[in-house]
Amino acid sequence: MAMRKPAQPTTSRSRAWRWFHRFGSPAYFYFFAGRWAPRFGHLAVAFFLAGLYFGLVVAPPDYQMGDSYRIIFIHVPSAWMSMFIYVVMAVSAGIGLVWRIKLSHAVARSCAPVGAAFTFCALVTGALWGKPTWGTYWIWDARLTSELVLLFLYVGYMALLAALDDWKTGSRAGAVLALVGLVNIPIIHYSVEWWNTLHQGATITKLGRPSIDIRMLVPLLIMFAAVNFYFLAAMLNRVRCELLDQERRTRWVQEVVNG
Amino acid sequence: MAEFFEMGGHGFFIWTSYAVTALVLLHGYLAPVLRRKNLIRQLGSPDRGPGTK
């Protein structure tokens, strides 16, 4: 797709439009992602290592929970990403559905496995934290139960995509499902919270304390940055695969494959 | 050093958590990288399947 050279001087609006068009082009995005995914990957590793150091070595044991609280340095960022990625996935899919942008669909499809992975990690780390804290591996508290339902939502989305052979149909159907899920998620959260306060189980109030020690906050923030960089790296890599697969007959893919 | 691994008796839970997370995330990153390489190899081989010029 050739880029039109505007006859009149470029305004910031037309520049923004050109930038948007360029990013919508699969070829451009493929190479853009090819440059940036490794960079994000390196950043993720660096931040993970820093977070590990500050979280496991520098941060002191908690007054009440001892050392087991250190799990929050991966539990909380995982849980946050699991929800954040779902929103990104649903919005991207919605954009693809409404404006028929193939790249948007590719991004949505690529988000799902990463989001599901984080949801799984949140559940596992939550369970492993539960054992030393409340003596049981699983507890039906609001957060873990919500994460479990979120995992089901991710799995359902991926199952639907896998069942529909046609990429475009699958992406569009998945988009409807993701958007319905997005609308449902606040309702699910609220209902699970409500359900939990009635069938009283222990509520986690790890960060509900009035102030958190700075030595504990720093590794948490570092880990937040790490998981975000990781998400970008992993997602972009998956998008590259989708683009290669879907655009296999175009010239730019032929050049990549043969060049 | 031993106390570091023990983590006040909670060592198993902490290290398992970190290990599981690390493995899952590592796999999540490497899988698409591998898939891309396979795709390129597949698409570049003489037998490209139906529908190609």
Next chain:
Amino acid sequence: MVRTSASARKPSPWTVFRVSVTRDLAVAWRHLHEGTHPLLFFILTVSLFPLAAGPDPVFLRQLAPGILWIAALLSTLLVLDSLFRTEYEDGTLEQILTSAHPVVLIVLAKVAAHWILSALPLVAVSVFLGMMLNLPAHAYPAMVLSLLVGTPAMSLIGAIGAGLTVGLRRRGLLLALIVMPLYVPILIFGAHAVQSSIVQANWVSPLLLLGAILVLSLTLAPFALVAALKTSLH
């Protein structure tokens, strides 16, 4: 009053809805034996619980809200697959989507007919099943009302899943997989309404929340359903 011929021929939304529902019901009437399947499944499932968990009436009373609700959920869920199947296979679905009448109303009518056929009998039978589970008499209003309000919401949301999967040949349990997480709030509020009623606590609040979900489903689900059907028919 001047009426152009066009507006004289154009049916009102209610007429469109009513005609669609009655037509679906008439068609189902001819296959009534199939229509009893959800009901029988419901009775069977509820009956299996005491067999599995023991006949202690006190214990069953505690489980009753959960058992009734899960059984109702599964009974309505497992017949959702047939909601659009015949229309898809004989091409009627395409005609519906390109119809001159409001598509949203027609699909809403389909879901309504489906609910009347599959879920309404469950609500009626639940009274007897409540007896089997030692449900106290004062809890019956809550149970009936919660099912009455909750099952249409489940039908509406489940219909979206049916619309998304109607084009698949090998479906298996995919419909159930994608729809069940979305049922969680309905299940929570519905079962809890019954539970609260048993212990004579406030059961109106969860029922109202259930009603809110129903209203939300009524307003949003038909549009999502049309979008889902359109993706399946590309």
